[in-house]
Structure formats: C-alpha cells, structure tokens
Amino acid sequence: MNPRSLGEWLAYLEQLHPSAIDMGLARSQQVLSRLALGALAPRVVTVTGTNGKGSTCAFVAALLQAQGLKVGVYSSPHLLRYNERVLIDGVEASDEQLCEAFAAVEAARGEVSLTYFEMGTLAAFWLFKQSALDAVVLEVGLGGRLDTVNLIDADISLVTSIGVDHIDYLGDTRESVAFEKAGIFRQGKPALCGDLDPPQPLLDKARELACPLFLRGRDFDLSSTDTHWLWRGSTGDGAVVELHDLPLLDLPMENAALALQAYLLTGLPWDAGQVRQALLETRITGRLDRRVVQFAGKSVQLLLDVGHNPHAAQYLAQRLATRPVKGRRLAVFGLLADKDLDGVLAPLAGLVDDWAVAPLDTPRSRPAEDLAQALTNLGATVKSHPSVDAALEGQCAKATADDQILLFGSFFCVGEALAWLERQALEDGVDGSAG
Numbered sequence: 001m002n003p004r005s006l007g008e009w010l011a012y013l014e015q016l017h018p019s020a021i022d023m024g025l026a027r028s029q030q031v032l033s034r035l036a037l038g039a040l041a042p043r044v045v046t047v048t049g050t051n052g053k054g055s056t057c058a059f060v061a062a063l064l065q066a067q068g069l070k071v072g073v074y075s076s077p078h079l080l081r082y083n084e085r086v087l088i089d090g091v092e093a094s095d096e097q098l099c100e101a102f103a104a105v106e107a108a109r110g111e112v113s114l115t116y117f118e119m120g121t122l123a124a125f126w127l128f129k130q131s132a133l134d135a136v137v138l139e140v141g142l143g144g145r146l147d148t149v150n151l152i153d154a155d156i157s158l159v160t161s162i163g164v165d166h167i168d169y170l171g172d173t174r175e176s177v178a179f180e181k182a183g184i185f186r187q188g189k190p191a192l193c194g195d196l197d198p199p200q201p202l203l204d205k206a207r208e209l210a211c212p213l214f215l216r217g218r219d220f221d222l223s224s225t226d227t228h229w230l231w232r233g234s235t236g237d238g239a240v241v242e243l244h245d246l247p248l249l250d251l252p253m254e255n256a257a258l259a260l261q262a263y264l265l266t267g268l269p270w271d272a273g274q275v276r277q278a279l280l281e282t283r284i285t286g287r288l289d290r291r292v293v294q295f296a297g298k299s300v301q302l303l304l305d306v307g308h309n310p311h312a313a314q315y316l317a318q319r320l321a322t323r324p325v326k327g328r329r330l331a332v333f334g335l336l337a338d339k340d341l342d343g344v345l346a347p348l349a350g351l352v353d354d355w356a357v358a359p360l361d362t363p364r365s366r367p368a369e370d371l372a373q374a375l376t377n378l379g380a381t382v383k384s385h386p387s388v389d390a391a392l393e394g395q396c397a398k399a400t401a402d403d404q405i406l407l408f409g410s411f412f413c414v415g416e417a418l419a420w421l422e423r424q425a426l427e428d429g430v431d432g433s434a435g
Contacts, residue, residue: 006095007212009102010082010116023146028118034108034152037125041072041133042177044152045262048140048181052194052255052311053123056160057137058284059251059259065090067268069134074124074149076117076141079286079415080217081424085126088131089263093124101127121148125175143170145183151166156262157211159193159202160255163311168338172200178202185211190236192220192259198319212236220261222253229253233261243272247280250288252315288319293424295396301325304417305408308335310343316408317347328353330395334388334413337366340372349375352406354398355382356391361411365389388416 024384045060047053057073070089076160078084086093093101101123105114112370122142128136138154140147159181178198181296182205185191191211192326193202198215206213207232214220231243235403241264249256257280265268320329324382331352336340357371368384375382385391388407395405407417 003103004099006082009367010144012114013119015101016119017113020241021117021142022115023143025113025146025148025151026288027112028122028148029151031105031109031112031114031122031123034110035122035126037129040125040128040152041136043069043135043156043259043266044138044154045135045136045156045158046140046145046149046152046154046184047158047160048144048184049148049158049194050163050165050177050259050309051307051315052160052252053139055251055282055284055287056158056194056255056259057139058282059256059279060158060262061087061090061137062278062282063259063263063275064135064137064266064268066166067272068192069268070132072124072128072131072133072136073106073139074121074128074136075139076120077411078105079411081417082120084285085120088127088133097127098123112171118148125152126345130286140181140184140270143177143180143183144325145180150184153186153189154184154238155186155189156190156265157186158258159184159191159195159198160264161311162193162195162199162202163309165309165311175199175201179205182206187211190214190262192258192265193248196253197296214261214265216257220257222257223286224248224253231257231260233257233264236267238266241270243275246276249279249282250290251282251284252288256282261273285418288316288409289414291421293396293421295393295399295424297391298399298400300396300399301401301404302417303404304414305406306411307413308339308344310347313344316345319349320348320406321353325402325404327400327404330354330356330399330403330405332356332358332388332391332395332407332413333368333371334358334360334368334391334404334416335371335409336360336362336364336412338364339366341366341370345374345378349378349380352380354395356395357382358388358391360388361416362408362412367414389420392417392420 073087083092105122139147158264179201182202194216229247286306291302359365
C-alpha cells in the first residue's frame with residue numbers, strides 16, 4: 001500500500017471524528033501519553049487571546065531566533081497550505097515531515113477518536129520532539145483551558161487580549177472568556193496579559209497558582225509618537241528595562257510589547273540592537289499585510305487583514321485612521337455566519353468609500369446578501385459578487401494608483417485572496433512582497 005500524501009492525510013483527518021470541535025483534553029492526553037513525548041523543548045511559550053496571537057507568536061519566535069536558538073512554532077489556522085501551521089527554525093514543515101508525524105499519531109491513536117485539530121496538534125508536538133529544538137512557541141486554537149495545546153506545560157504563558165468571541169464554547173462574557181484563557185497558566189510560572197482591563201477570573205487564577213503576573217499598563221507598557229515608540233518592562237526581580245526610539249511596525253506594537261516582556265523573562269541575552277532588528281524583521285501573512293499587485297497594466301495597493309470580530313475590527317479601524325490614503329479606500333469583505341456582523345462593520349463603515357461583498361468558500365459562510373443589507377443599512381455603497389475572486393477583481397478594476405483595497409473579514413477571505421495573488425503572479429505578474 002502506498003503511503004498517504006499530505007492531501008490524503010488531511011482528507012482522512014476531516015472524517016475521523018463526528019464533530020469538528022470537541023472541547024476537552026482526555027482523548028488527546030491518552031494519545032500523548034502513548035507517544036511518550038515528554039517535554040518538547042527546554043523552553044515553552046504558550047500564547048492565547050481573542051486577537052493578536054499570531055503576531056505575538058511571530059515576535060516571540062523572532063526574538064528567540066535572534067539569539068541563535070532553534071525554535072518551533074505551532075499556529076492555526078493556515079491560509080494557503082497546511083504546512084504553514086508548523087514552523088521549524090523558521091521553515092514550514094515539509095509534506096514528508098507532516099505525513100510521517102500523522103502516521104506516528106495514527107499508530108498511537110488506536111481506538112481513540114480525535115478531531116482534525118487534535119490530530120494536527122499532536123503531530124506538531126511529535127515533529128517538534130524529533131527536531132531537538134531549543135524552544136517552542138505554541139498558539140492556542142480556541143480558548144485555552146480545554147485546547148489540545150494546553151497538554152504541554154508552558155514555562156511562560158501569554159494572554160494577548162480578552163474579548164467576546166466563540167460564545168458557544170467560551171461563554172458570552174469577558175469574565176467567562178478570561179477564565180478559559182487563564183487555563184494555560186502553570187503553578188509558579190510567569191503569566192503575562194496584554195489586555196489593559198483583565199477580568200477578575202484571570203487575576204484570580206494567577207493568584208491561585210502563585211504565578212508571577214505581568215500586566216500591561218502596570219509591569220510593562222508602550223508609548224508611541226508619529227515616528228517611533230518606547231517600551232518599558234520588568235525583570236523577574238522588579239528591575240525596570242526600557243527601549244527607546246524603536247521603529248514603528250506594521251504589526252501591532254501592543255503585541256510586540258507583550259513579546260518583549262516575555263523575552264525579557266527568559267533570561268537570555270538582552271542586546272538592544274538585536275531586539276530592535278528582530279522586531280523590525282518580523283512579518284506575518286494576512287495581518288496588516290500590504291501588497292502591490294499589477295492588474296490590467298496598473299499598480300494596485302492591497303491591504304490584507306484576517307480581522308473577523310469587533311475587537312479586531314476596532315484595532316484595524318484605528319490603524320486605518322492613522323494611515324490615510326491619497327485616493328479612495330475600497331473594501332472586499334466576507335464573514336463567517338457565527339461572527340458579529342454589526343460589531344465588525346461599525347468601526348470600519350466610515351473609513352471605506354466603496355464595498356464589495358462575497359460569500360466565502362465554506363459552508364460556514366454568511367450569505368453576501370446579509371453583508372450587503374447590513375452595509376446598506378449603514379448608508380454604504382456596496383455591490384455583491386459571487387466569490388472573493390470576483391469581488392477582488394471588481395475592486396482592482398475600479399482602483400487607481402492612489403486607491404487602496406482593504407480585504408478583510410476572515411482567514412477564509414484572506415486565504416482566497418492569497419490564492420488569487422499566486423495565480424496573478426503566474427498569469428499577469430505580481431509584486432507579492434509587502435508594499
């Protein structure tokens with residue numbers, strides 16, 4: 001029998017368990033024990049939060065790699081290729097590596113039923129263990145307390161932000177969300193929170209576990225001007241460390257500030273020049289991701305962002321307001337059915353001149369008609385399209401060199417746009433680098 005290809009493995013994983021999400025650790029813990037993985041690396045940093053997990057993980061990994069450490073990063077979801085979820089020393093895991101890892105988990109699984117995410121997470125753990133890493137950075141998929149990532153004990157636990165999302169699993173209050181996210185804290189180990197107003201359950205959990213707790217606005221913080229920003233943090237023994245005249249970043253500097261505090265607590269060498277360079281070079285696809293595309297003989301500016309809930313939309317609106325464009329801002333927008341449509345649109349409606357909406361290529365998509373109606377109710381100019389590709393091409397056709405196309409609303413939306421960009425690179429020629 002020929003071994004499965006990666007595509008065949010992923011198709012197999014999708015039908016292994018009766019539900020896509022099945023919160024709880026018992027089944028995964030059973031398989032993890034059979035795999036006998038033990039500690040994945042000498043340093044483990046786990047990151048959760050309503051928004052900002054991906055960029056925070058990227059900043060933490062960049063700071064560690066700047067010291068010559070071999071680092072593994074696990075994140076989800078992916079945009080184009082499953083391989084994006086598992087990085088080893090800055091390189092995506094190959095199809096062959098992932099297939100080998102899935103085979104190892106499948107052999108250990110036996111009769112235990114695992115979801116797609118659980119299988120993928122355990123496979124990432126197996127790969128990290130084989131790779132003799134110095135550190136791993138783990139992004140929680142959903143919540144924290146009952147997420148498969150939480151099988152691994154973190155040396156440092158990070159909570160980026162706390163907002164209401166995934167209410168079917170995490171509850172409909174910030175307090176219930178905070179309780180779930182604080183589930184990644186470990187006895188006596190540092191816990192960090194980048195939310196300026198952490199709900200009481202998070203503070204209570206840190207106190208219960210005697211975690212040294214580092215809060216933004218108290219133990220670390222940032223301030224910025226039009227040209228630079230400043231960071232202040234605290235060592236484990238309370239000494240204050242500052243970095244001045246840091247370059248402005250495209251990625252959220254709040255998440256860079258959180259990552260800097262985490263890095264400071266590792267006790268690794270602190271070289272201001274290396275730290276600055278690591279932050280400046282950090283990139284992450286689909287988060288405030290600027291591109292330039294050649295379309296029909298003209299250059300068009302794109303800004304891609306996976307923001308899909310009110311908290312992320314508010315942050316995106318703040319960034320857009322500080323970076324006006326010479327011409328118009330044209331939007332391409334798609335959203336999943338379980339997201340807060342009005343909450344996402346409210347901060348952004350006044351910043352966009354023209355909207356193109358489309359359904360996403362998933363059964364979970366909200367119909368384009370719903371999106372168009374919500375925007376019409378806000379007095380926006382909007383046109384519905386049958387697909388993200390069609391919406392993007394429609395806006396590109398309208399755009400001048402001074403206009404900017406903002407494409408946002410979902411990982412699915414950005415993923416479809418990236419696939420379109422790759423096809424354009426083959427057919428018409430694209431400058432795929434950040435603009």
